[in-house]
Amino acid sequence: MNVFEMIVLIVLVSTLGSAIMYWIKSKHDKGIDFDELSSELGLSDSYCSKQQMKACLARIDQLEERIRVLERIATDKGTNLAHEIDNLA
Template identity: 40%
Template sequence: MGEVMPFLMVVLIVLIVTIGRTIRAKHAREARLSDGASSEDTLRLRHEVTRLNERIQVLERLATDPRKRLSDEIDALGGPDR
């Protein structure tokens, strides 16, 4: 029994440290989630993503159109001053 005791103590220490780190990581993750974006921020970000997706669609359309049409669209983007 005297030979098993140091090994058992090491195993218990490792187990306690592992459980402690797991609990700490769980609390840290929960704190990050609770400090995360509010619903207002979420709506703002969704609106921004929608707007960026619309811009990407326009750029894709411009990139895949024939040269003449591309040139006309670019000129139209310049406004009436061009």
């Protein structure tokens, strides 16, 4: 391995490492900036308060969890299907 291959390898590894670190950091950063979110959605302060937005996001999280459960039930081969449906009630 010559010097130029070594330099390319070092640059490649460092770039890949920083990309992985950025991806990991973005996965752990769950903070929501409600001002930024409302501006991205085009909502004014009079239209939807931060408290209402928090309630809507909490409801979305609940619905996503229900969808995950329903998808798991729908893809089940039938062995645990009755048990899962009884647990939903």
